[in-house]
Amino acid sequence: MSLKKIAILFSGEGSNLENIIKKLHQKTFKNLSIEVVLTLTNNPNAKGIQRAKKYALDPVIVDHTLYKTREEFDKELVKIIKRYHVDLVVLAGFMRILTPIFTKSIKAINIHPSLLPNFKGANAIQRSFNSSIKQAGVSVHFVNEKVDDGEIILQSSFDKDGLDYQAFCTKIHQIEYDIFPKAIIKVLKDTSNTDK
Numbered sequence: 001m002s003l004k005k006i007a008i009l010f011s012g013e014g015s016n017l018e019n020i021i022k023k024l025h026q027k028t029f030k031n032l033s034i035e036v037v038l039t040l041t042n043n044p045n046a047k048g049i050q051r052a053k054k055y056a057l058d059p060v061i062v063d064h065t066l067y068k069t070r071e072e073f074d075k076e077l078v079k080i081i082k083r084y085h086v087d088l089v090v091l092a093g094f095m096r097i098l099t100p101i102f103t104k105s106i107k108a109i110n111i112h113p114s115l116l117p118n119f120k121g122a123n124a125i126q127r128s129f130n131s132s133i134k135q136a137g138v139s140v141h142f143v144n145e146k147v148d149d150g151e152i153i154l155q156s157s158f159d160k161d162g163l164d165y166q167a168f169c170t171k172i173h174q175i176e177y178d179i180f181p182k183a184i185i186k187v188l189k190d191t192s193n194t195d196k
């Protein structure tokens with residue numbers, strides 16, 4: 001039996017954070033056991049804080065506005081994460097651009113609400129909905145120093161035909177809740193720790 005520890009970083013609503021906790025925290029999959037040992041947010045007002053507290057996983061708050069540079073903020077993140085000896089860091093709606101200080105020393109994955117490489121960056125759901133491309137979807141990928149750019153771990157797509165914006169958003173989130181936990185399990189099965 002192997003026990004893998006994960007950290008979840010988030011900035012806002014935290015619905016993916018809660019979904020991951022519900023589906024993976026203290027759960028066993030064949031010979032893989034998963035423990036969420038750290039939740040962390042950069043936003044003291046994130047709704048996800050209350051969600052994490054329901055599971056006694058009170059988030060560490062690192063307010064990015066208190067740091068002069070992205071690098072100083074990232075140094076603090078790395079320092080905290082290293083204390084927990086996690087096998088993987090999961091970015092679940094963590095709305096910060098990360099510098100090489102973070103990306104070169106931490107193994108992390110991110111979820112993005114588009115079929116990458118289409119619609120990298122902000123407002124991806126809106127831009128994907130508005131585009132003439134008939135397929136939309138969700139991607140989980142490794143994190144590198146470029147935004148929404150690392151190697152793809154899992155993608156799932158659907159046909160946009162006939163969906164209004166509300167139904168489109170619902171579909172995106174349903175897919176996120178389905179593939180993010182699967183991608184985490186997939187990565188943990190061949191990961192030893194966060195050190196690159």
Ligand code: GRF
Pocket residue numbers: 010011012013014015016017092093094111112113176
């Ligand atoms: C998700 O749509 C995710 O794909 C994107 O940010 C959103 C986070 O939502 N990166 P939530 O905070 O998990 O509800």
